[in-house]
Amino acid sequence: MHLDLDDTKQNIVIVDNAIIVPPPRERGSNNRFQASGVLTAEGEMVENSITWGEGRQINVAPEMPDPDTIEHLPGQHMFGGIMFGHFGHFLVESTTRLWGLEELRPAIESIAYTPKINARPMQFVRQFRPLFNVLGATVPVRSTPVPLRVDRLFVPRQGFGQFELMRGSEAFRAYMRRHAGRRIPAQGAEKIYISRSGLQRDRGGLIGEWLLEQQLQQEGYEIYHPQNHPLVDQVAQYKAAKQIVAVDCSPLHLVGFVGNSEQKVAIIKRRSMELVPYFVDQLRLFQDIDAFEVDVLVDEWLPHPDKRPGRRSCGEISFSRLHEALVERGMASGQQPWRDLSDAERADERERLRVLHEGTKFFRMANRERFIERQKSGTVRGANKFS
Template sequence: MGTGTASAPTVPDLSGSIADRIDLIEGAFVVPPAKGLGNRSVQRSGVLTPDGALVENSVTWRGMAQVTMAPAMPEGDIADLPGTWMFLGPLFGHFGHFLVESISRIWAYGALKDRIDGVLYVPKFQNRPGHVMNVYRPFLQALGVDCEMRNIEDPTRVERLYVPGQGFGMFQMIEGAPEFRDFVRAHAGKGIAPQGAEKIYVSRSALPPVRGSILGEALLEERLKAEGYEVFHPQKHSHAEQIAAYRAARQVIAVDCSPLHLLALVGHADQKVAVIARRDGHLDDIFARQIRAFQGAEATAIDLLRRNWIEEHASGPSRTSWGEIDFAELGRRLNAAGLIAGGLDWPDLTDAQIAAEVARISDGVGVPFRPWAGPPGTAPVEEE
């Protein structure tokens, strides 16, 4: 039986095997975030031993920071769940964070599936936990987790609970542990047939302006259409359709965005991918690292940011900011990467085009946007 810890949790090291990082707790307490607290960046939730010690493997990390902290021992009437289950951590409603942090423990399912009755999540925060579980249940099945799934909204005493350590995550954990990569390669998307264009541009142009992108994205789309690319809007397709499209594509271009996590999970080694930075923070490189590590595909990170345009009240680039990029150099980089045949004479955006884009975005969001003059390299708070 595994034990908890009273010492400070340590950041997971995924550079080698994590096969032994699975605790089995008899009478474990699964503690979700308290109701009524809203969507906080850090929540007190996780797994406790019968004597109230935190099970360190239940901590979820984002880079070097904890997303979950040790909860208090629950009091009062506690629900009991008989049987043997596996803990998967916090279930995010946000697709990008789900694709990184909510699947980070599925690597252990292959070894445990014949020993467990199902898998358990806790909500990232208490907002329609049953609905969020229903949204992602088919997707988890497509990734290879085919069993009963529950999102626990009240503290629960579980008869037997396996708690795997985190095997994947943002920033320094983006390549994943060997066991996580092996599970993904063996299972993710394998039941869905490839279907779609050979060349796709993963677009953000149909999203609300508050979601951020690059200035002149519509112009980029027109130039890529002339190169034979289909403009693909992931949010207009089911998860299965997205997987089918990414399995079919041989050339993919995108600004840095959450769907690239899915491409890394279900793509293939014969793909060429370009990831264009749309805001400061080196996320283009993080996505490219994941794609290379998971599938062995040829992934090129392209950071040609001249300026970040941010909301007037914002302190720096984030998931809502817009990037002003060097279009002429972008064409040359895509050509050099073998993703387009032309691109050597792409004109840059004019000052008038930039001003029109900023005005359009400001009107759409309802607040003025301004250029950010801060130091380069600041990572965004949110990754979407």
């Protein structure tokens, strides 16, 4: 079974005396595929409270909680799904029911989430409060560590998600077009490269990104580090940019929410995972952005003991071929050809990675072609895509 966002059953279920059940608090519990969600007063799982991701059901039906552990939440509220603490997972998996606010905003007192990890759940609510506001979800938000009995709970169906779900439902796309970043004026450079060079060491990226940045700057691009800017400024910049170059990364989801049809977005493939086409779909379907994939991946370098690409892997791309692709799409002048890394620079990059990762060796991905073929055949999914 899977979630079909184009299904005509896109709806909002109303549950009286609903029980919102968070995941277990015990250490070692599976927080990725967890027992949590919404139960009816009779203990039946409400189907609309299921969150889907990676082609699988993320939350499974929990048991009816001990009545002594259930707290009462009076009034009318909306179920928001699972509250993730990671920026990328939040954008793709915790915003999925906000489309319901279009109809429910006047009727509800808050949005209630179950936490991904049942420890200090309100910490993430505070962390993402500015993002809720940017996305038009200005109502109060809670993430409950204990079971709640809600007088009346509205449960919208999921309208967005990972991989093929990044296309979004019609209702979700319409909501984002009307509300995301609406009150933030566009401001910033017209040409930006969304850089990863300033991220934490385990985030992965591109080999020799410094050389790519130098060559993009010569073409008039500003090197943009989102993590160094307040969220409102990020949205202003993404609305202002006419040309954006980036690898597959979480900020592109925000571009998809707040961007516009006058933009061109080149998405560089940085690892052997079939992710970029989903980003392209999101940007095109949400905002009619001229988005396209640039696959000039030459090699992949993985830290020991990783066996396949993930958030820590580093891609080696051909900068000269990337330049040719940008020139063809009118995003570079073509006056000065770009160069690729020399053998000495490549060796220096490997040593830099080894030191950065405290002695961890990086090695070329083994069986890379086999992995790519298995992905195409559908027998394997990529590793965690957010970073």
